[in-house]
Amino acid sequence: MLKNFLTGIGYLFQGLSLITKKGIRPFVVIPLLVNIVVFSIAIWMAKTQFDTLMNKLLGWLPSWLSWVEWLLYPLFALLILIAVYYVFTIVANLIAAPFNSLLAEKVELHLNGLPIPEFKGYKAMMKIVGKTMVSEFRKIIYMLKWLPLLILISIIPVINIISPFAWALYGAWMLALQYTDYPMGNHELFIKEELKHLRKHRASSLGFGSAIMLMTMIPIVNFLAMPTGVAGGTAFWVDKLSKE
Secondary structure, three states, X not given: OHHHHHHXXXXXXXXXXXXXXXXXXXXXXXXXXXXXXXXXXXXXXXXXXXXXXXHHHHHHOOHHHXXXXXXXXXXHHHHHHHHHHHHHXXXXXXXXXXXXXXXXXXXXXXXXXXXXXXXXXXXXXXXXXXXXXXXXXXXXXXXXOOHHHHHHHHHOOOHHHHHHHHHHHHHHHHHHHHHHHHHHHHOOOOHHHHHHXXXXXXXXXXXXXXXXXXXXXXXXXXXXXXXXXXXXXXXXXXXXXXXX
């Protein structure tokens, strides 16, 4: 299991290498610009809201639990990072979805050399864009199903100590789904089929998603998270998921 988890992490570094390739670089520009704008806003919000939210959390604690402040502070900081950056990752991917699908197509062409279908006109392109957006909303609905439980864990004193770990597991799985969706969507696979593929490679999926999540929490570096995730997810698809 550990070997597969590390293999999943490796797809992040493969993605970083792929987005620098000559034939792929032009398709990285728009996802990169979207990520820069969205994550700049996320960084500002996380910085300005953390102290306010932390003070509210500590205000809920009875005086006899004041000693846990030293433990809650780093855990809550991690929770804020995961929650804010994950929400903004969803927003960024929703905006850039059609361009991410094109990037996944180019990366797959680079990896396996299969021909790309000829351009069939703007009407056909609009259908592709429409299908991509529908897929994005279906993913969001799937993601929202788990949020009530996570929020409940996060607001109950004492139990909320485990909330960063619950959010981390949730975030890793959802990011793996997010970034492998683009190559699988290009092959007309949708969320039910995608989840079946990911569950067969659960450890690798969690490793890949964890690496992307860590990347999204590092300022400046997180600007590259979206195109890297798309390229790495496509490599994951070509190497393992497509062979099911």
